[in-house]
Amino acid sequence: MLKLIGSRLATAVPSLIGVVIVTFMLTRVLPGDTAAYFAGPAATAESIAEIRTKLGLDKPLPAQFVDYVSALAKGDLGSSLSTGQPVAAEISARLPASAELTLAGLILALAIAVPFGIMAAVKQGSWVDHACRLITTAGVSLPVFFTGLLLVYVFYFKLGWAPAPLGRLDVFFSAPETVTGFYLIDSLIARDFETFRAALAQLAVPAITLAIFALAPIARMTRASMLSVLSSEFVRTARAAGLTDTTVIITYAFRNAMLPVVTTLGMVFSFLLGANVLVEKVFAWPGIGSYAVEALITSDYAPVQGFVLAMAILYVVLNLLIDIAYGIIDPRARSEA
Amino acid sequence: MHGVVDVKDHAAKSSETPSGPLLEVRDLTVEFATRRGTVTAVSEVNLTLAKGETLGIVGESGSGKSVTSYTVMRILDRAGRIAEGSITFSGMDVAHAPESAMRDLRGREMSMIFQNPRAALNPIRTVGAQIGDVLLQHVQADARTVKEKVIDILKQVRIARPEDRYHAYPFELSGGMCQRIVIALALACRPQLMIADEPTTGLDVTTQKAVMDLVTELTRERGMSTILITHDLGLAAAYCDTVMVMEKGKVVETAPAERIFRDPQHPYTRKLMRATPRPGITLRDLLPEEPAGSPAQNPPPQARTSAQAAGAPATKVLLQVENLVKEYPRQGAPSAFLSGLLGKKAPPEERIFRAVDDISFAVLKGESVGLVGESGCGKSTTSTMVMRLIDPTAGRISFAGEDISAVPAKDFAHHPMRRRIQMVFQDPTESLNPRYTAERAIADPLLRMGGMSGGAKLRARVAELAEMVGLPQNLLERFPHQLSGGQKARVGIARAIALDPDLVILDEPTAALDVSVQAVVLNLLEELKQRLGMSYLFVSHDLHVVGLLCDRVIVMRQGRIVEEGRSQQVLDAPRDAYTRELIAAIPHPPV
Numbered sequence: 001m002l003k004l005i006g007s008r009l010a011t012a013v014p015s016l017i018g019v020v021i022v023t024f025m026l027t028r029v030l031p032g033d034t035a036a037y038f039a040g041p042a043a044t045a046e047s048i049a050e051i052r053t054k055l056g057l058d059k060p061l062p063a064q065f066v067d068y069v070s071a072l073a074k075g076d077l078g079s080s081l082s083t084g085q086p087v088a089a090e091i092s093a094r095l096p097a098s099a100e101l102t103l104a105g106l107i108l109a110l111a112i113a114v115p116f117g118i119m120a121a122v123k124q125g126s127w128v129d130h131a132c133r134l135i136t137t138a139g140v141s142l143p144v145f146f147t148g149l150l151l152v153y154v155f156y157f158k159l160g161w162a163p164a165p166l167g168r169l170d171v172f173f174s175a176p177e178t179v180t181g182f183y184l185i186d187s188l189i190a191r192d193f194e195t196f197r198a199a200l201a202q203l204a205v206p207a208i209t210l211a212i213f214a215l216a217p218i219a220r221m222t223r224a225s226m227l228s229v230l231s232s233e234f235v236r237t238a239r240a241a242g243l244t245d246t247t248v249i250i251t252y253a254f255r256n257a258m259l260p261v262v263t264t265l266g267m268v269f270s271f272l273l274g275a276n277v278l279v280e281k282v283f284a285w286p287g288i289g290s291y292a293v294e295a296l297i298t299s300d301y302a303p304v305q306g307f308v309l310a311m312a313i314l315y316v317v318l319n320l321l322i323d324i325a326y327g328i329i330d331p332r333a334r335s336e337a
Numbered sequence: 338m339h340g341v342v343d344v345k346d347h348a349a350k351s352s353e354t355p356s357g358p359l360l361e362v363r364d365l366t367v368e369f370a371t372r373r374g375t376v377t378a379v380s381e382v383n384l385t386l387a388k389g390e391t392l393g394i395v396g397e398s399g400s401g402k403s404v405t406s407y408t409v410m411r412i413l414d415r416a417g418r419i420a421e422g423s424i425t426f427s428g429m430d431v432a433h434a435p436e437s438a439m440r441d442l443r444g445r446e447m448s449m450i451f452q453n454p455r456a457a458l459n460p461i462r463t464v465g466a467q468i469g470d471v472l473l474q475h476v477q478a479d480a481r482t483v484k485e486k487v488i489d490i491l492k493q494v495r496i497a498r499p500e501d502r503y504h505a506y507p508f509e510l511s512g513g514m515c516q517r518i519v520i521a522l523a524l525a526c527r528p529q530l531m532i533a534d535e536p537t538t539g540l541d542v543t544t545q546k547a548v549m550d551l552v553t554e555l556t557r558e559r560g561m562s563t564i565l566i567t568h569d570l571g572l573a574a575a576y577c578d579t580v581m582v583m584e585k586g587k588v589v590e591t592a593p594a595e596r597i598f599r600d601p602q603h604p605y606t607r608k609l610m611r612a613t614p615r616p617g618i619t620l621r622d623l624l625p626e627e628p629a630g631s632p633a634q635n636p637p638p639q640a641r642t643s644a645q646a647a648g649a650p651a652t653k654v655l656l657q658v659e660n661l662v663k664e665y666p667r668q669g670a671p672s673a674f675l676s677g678l679l680g681k682k683a684p685p686e687e688r689i690f691r692a693v694d695d696i697s698f699a700v701l702k703g704e705s706v707g708l709v710g711e712s713g714c715g716k717s718t719t720s721t722m723v724m725r726l727i728d729p730t731a732g733r734i735s736f737a738g739e740d741i742s743a744v745p746a747k748d749f750a751h752h753p754m755r756r757r758i759q760m761v762f763q764d765p766t767e768s769l770n771p772r773y774t775a776e777r778a779i780a781d782p783l784l785r786m787g788g789m790s791g792g793a794k795l796r797a798r799v800a801e802l803a804e805m806v807g808l809p810q811n812l813l814e815r816f817p818h819q820l821s822g823g824q825k826a827r828v829g830i831a832r833a834i835a836l837d838p839d840l841v842i843l844d845e846p847t848a849a850l851d852v853s854v855q856a857v858v859l860n861l862l863e864e865l866k867q868r869l870g871m872s873y874l875f876v877s878h879d880l881h882v883v884g885l886l887c888d889r890v891i892v893m894r895q896g897r898i899v900e901e902g903r904s905q906q907v908l909d910a911p912r913d914a915y916t917r918e919l920i921a922a923i924p925h926p927p928v
Binding site for chain 2: 236252
């Protein structure tokens, strides 16, 4: 197992190097002149050139790249031009907010979609199957900002069940002491159940919005993969040996059907990170997505580079986790490593 | 009514309960609901099985033999249903029993072993846990005793080191070993009836013999009844008391085993008997007496006789293989890159597995050479190297006087020699592109290497090839899934001979076919060889089939050649002990 993790980490190194190079290049070829933008509309050519020199943008690209990499090696991601804040600090403050939201959405989606997919496959052609098809179709066809606004309208404006969609915590609460950066977990560690409930109330509606979006691929995949496993020969053997339906479906079929679902999960997570940008906007969530979008609009390249790099590392970690999960479920994957 | 054998007096001798047969099936009709309406898979089947009796159900694909047995256990697909008839097992009405009662019966009173043992086991659960599941389900053990009982059962099916194997996954075990696990699953609760559905298809002959002997011994010592479903008449003859022959969902003949072979009544039984390869016959003998239905209109090939009459064939060497070696890194050993990185070096003999170990042979022009051996003996590796799909580790392959082993495998596709060596694959379905019509599939090599680019000339050539292999012209527009197994095999052969090759490598071309279709295809191959003057390298595990088609046989074991000689001589008077063992393991009907 350790060998597997080690070799997977080793293969991630070239892709991280690639990400560093590509993000650097991309932020440089993006339209818009950073120096001109920050010099303001009334700036003269001299003042723009002065800012350009200050930012090191007048150097040739290779030299800029060397500066960037040597700063990166020291953990310095540069500073945002618009806020003046160091990017590393901003990202480490905002990443947990995004991660908490995305994971909550994903876990919620899993908790609903997997049992739903199993039931749809076991009772193929029944009303559960049709309901599964209907809900998943609706889930993918509704854009997240629409479901988000709809949910806000219904649960906040009409019913008043949810708090105002304004960030991670109501203004009357203070954030729990940072341990993991996840408010739900930190408040539990601090045994502050009031804060926990407030954070949960804030999280619920955006997480449901993301879950509706993530539901479809997971449920469809679970159903399809359960169907193929249920028609396989070892399920027939298990049935011929007189095992109960529960044993056949859970121990024999479901564990095998999990493998493609786990693979899909990686993809769904990446979709969710994309969808996150919009959800964060709708719910004023202080996450990393909204941060990156604002930076991109102002040609503020340091936060964009930091954001892409953080996402790339997140992906590598995520894929590693998926590979480990694969290894736990499937002994064949373990022995191949 | 078709012959229903009264086996009651036979049963009375072996059974202590005189309460009648263990299993009785009366007028069973099974229907399947398909998109194109209801299909009757089995109609009016009658069978009686006494306690301790072994019944063989023999038939080709689509005969309904598997459906019959699945119905007895009530494990048909959702689409299938019992339309008529009754099934009585130990006095219980199986057709109308509630599902919960059937579940208790399955595994405990009646159980089943399946074809393709590796697929029949849960790939991600240890074999010990799988056997344990069955024991726990039928309350034959509790959580404390289950492991001990499983190991005991593993011992009974002769699994070496059962304590270690308890924790093994199916992919860590050989095919024969997996089949022993499936047998252990089936026998765990000591059922009264065991149904074996093609239990040895895909296993080597020696493994087949070991597995069948084990099944016979275990069922006999427990007084169990067995139903053996097989397409192999030889297997049924060797292991069954009674044989029931099925064709297209109907029982055509039921008789005691020795009588059905001595005196087959039904024409279909006789046709099956004739098509089964056995010692002392020629290829021609496999075909039905009147070859009116034979699609090839050419004069019947004088197959074996002509080849033998020619005595020494032309002595021009076509293919010369010298000191051929293929090595693979052993599985589980760290890759060279990783061990190099860690600065560790395992001793070379531990890291390397020799799949082909220094072999030399020649194929003459116009000659058929059989390459025989069990799985893992290196025969397929050898043929793949000759086909130049993989590179040999050492040694030389000369074809028509040119050293083709000097050309790297990845460049050989563009080598001028490539069109002179062709291949026919084992699985006629898997080896055809499902999106190509038969015509397109046959035209493929002509387009790629034949310098043709469509048009009337190509169409004419494809039509000519189809005619040569006996494929009706109106089938050329069809896709593989619209063709039968035999027709797909013909497409594969037509594709291989499209470029007039000098050497055709036949990789078990008939292994997936029914015996009667195999008979026709083998005759077709022989006829084509005579007509086109090709050489064959025939890779197979079946010595009888090889003996029928080939002039010479090479027997391989563990990467080495153990015996080589003229077919008749190797079959009749094998010199090597291993060859003798192989021949002895082939079950055949009493001649």
